Amino acid sequence: MPFRTRFRRDRGRWLRRVLVACLTSLAVVCGAVVVAYHLTEIPEPHPETVVQSTVFVDAGGAYLGRRGPVDRQEVPLSEVPRHVQDAVIAAENRSFRTDTGVSPRAVARAAWATVSGGAPQGGSTITQQYVKNALLSPERSLSRKAREALIAVKLDRTRAKDEILEGYLNTVYFGRGAAGVQAAARNYFDVTPGKLTVSQGAALAAIVNIPSYYEKAGSDPGVTARLRHRWEWVLDAMEAGGSISPAQRAAARFPAFRFYPPGGTEGQRQYLIDVAAQEAADRLGITQDQLARGGYTVHTTFDLALQDATAESVKARAGGAEGAEGRAGKGVRVHTAVVGIEPGDGAVRVLYGGADYARQPFNDAVSGSVEAGSVLDPFDGVRLGGPLRALHGSTAPTPLRLAAAYAAVAADGVYAAPRTVTRITREGRTVHTARPETRRVLEEKGALAVSARTRSGPDGRGVPSVPAADRAGADEGPGALLTAGAGGGIARRTVWTVGYDSRLTLAVALFADRPGAKKGTTVPARLPDDPSPTAYAEELTGTIWDLAGDT
DSSP states (O other), X not given: OXXXXXXXXXXXXXXXXXXXXXXXXXHHHHHHHHHHHHHOOOOOOOHHHHOBOEEEEOTTSOEEEEESSSXXXXXXXXXXXXXXXXXXXXXXXXXXXXXXXXXXXXXXXXXXXXXXXXXXXXXXXXXXXXXXXIISOOOOOHHHHHHHHHHHHHHHHHSOHHHHHHHHHHHSBOSTTBBSHHHHHHHHHSSOGGGOOHHHHHHHHHHTTSHHHHTTTTTXXXXXXXXXXXXXXXHHHHHHTTSSOHHHHHHOOOOOOOOSSOOTTHHHHHHHHHHHHHHHHHHHTSOHHHHHTBTEEEEESOOXXXXXXXXXXXXHGGGOGGGGHHHHOTTOEEEEEEEEEOTTTOBEEEEEOOSOTTTOOSOXXXXXXXXXXXXXXXXXXXXXXXXXXXXXXXXXXXXXXXHHHHHHHHTTTEEEOOBOEEEEEETTEEEEEOOOOEEEOSOHHHHHHHHHHHHHOTTSSOOOOOOHHHHTXXXXXXXXXXXXXXXXXXXXXXXXXXXXXXXXXEEEEEEEEEEOSSTTOEEEEOOOSSSOHHHHHHHHHHHHHHHHHHO
């Protein structure tokens, strides 16, 4: 029988067989998917994606710096404005609120790219991106992509959309070292997520696409122009989806970015962070490593504006005493330390411990033992209690300790332990609130006696005021001002200037050292005569005092 005749006769049977085979295969595949789905468990996030940094802010909430391996802090979705959420959805996954957690087209495209060796493909849903970034390894394989899709579907069926979006916003990388929206808002715009405008939120959403490239926005014209184009695209999508009104779209202006890479202020601020981190860890009863990885916000007592102004004043006055090293002799280093304390409270407002943390991590203001000389003479014969009891026998107090002692005099004999932390929070909740630790250490008569001696000077001859030329138009200055030190004439080794009233106690120490006989040691050295160390210390004190009145 001819083949054509046989084929026509058996065609129906062959079609039935092919159909049965296809249906059987489909059933097997579907069954395998169902079994795989039920066997698939949603893994815990990778340790590195849940690690958070601890952020330090000044008394007014201004950002000081952070500690921790990753620049990330979790923030509840309720603290992220709806327009920021909608911007990210418009940029990354417009069907997020209604999809099943996967995009079949994106899965197929990524699978083909993996098989063919092509470039990695994007287009994954927000849920898939969260699974890929936070729950799975970054390997590229068909099995990992399939597992990603299964977990995404299961996550979508078992978790609320808001919970998934919160996890995504807290882990997605935005460039500039920022993992999560909290760090991104700070690093790009110096605000918290809750204060992001529509324009800023759209910019962050646009950055997620290529964060390592767009992080230079604001400093690289080409990058900025390209990001602006994508920013416009995000806003158009938000308007089309009803997230913003036509009026809001028309009013949107491309935002200004913080300069990147950042400037050199970290070197100064690390002195503050060192001290505050130690105190915060002690108050919480944890190690500094646990603090750094714990996602805390440490609210400090520091006045960042005054701190930065103090650093600039030290650098600028008379070329900076620390710039006089060449005139002081070979190997001699000149140091300036400044401490400002609030009497009766103990809050440390200013803490200048050195010119550059990278060159000198040792904090002169907190740990530097500076020759006292005659600066302690006003306390002679006065009965001291508590932490000041050992002051009579001290020959080299730290600037912090000396400032605290004179702060007790300014507070009529009430000593307040120096503190740099006011409050510690975590995920919006306060976990520790600091209170002033005070006690009386001087009788009122004793405080008055020390104050009277301070005003007349340790030798009874009085202390010259800050030159009128430098005080023109300034505040009246501290109620009491003392300049004293160790050594005299060409042997001058230390100069102290202490000023105080009921509002602030300010101690400025100027001293020099040189390498000692043994490696790694130093010994006191003579201060240079040019500029005059006494005039420099007094002028610096007056300048900082005026700055404190302005901040």
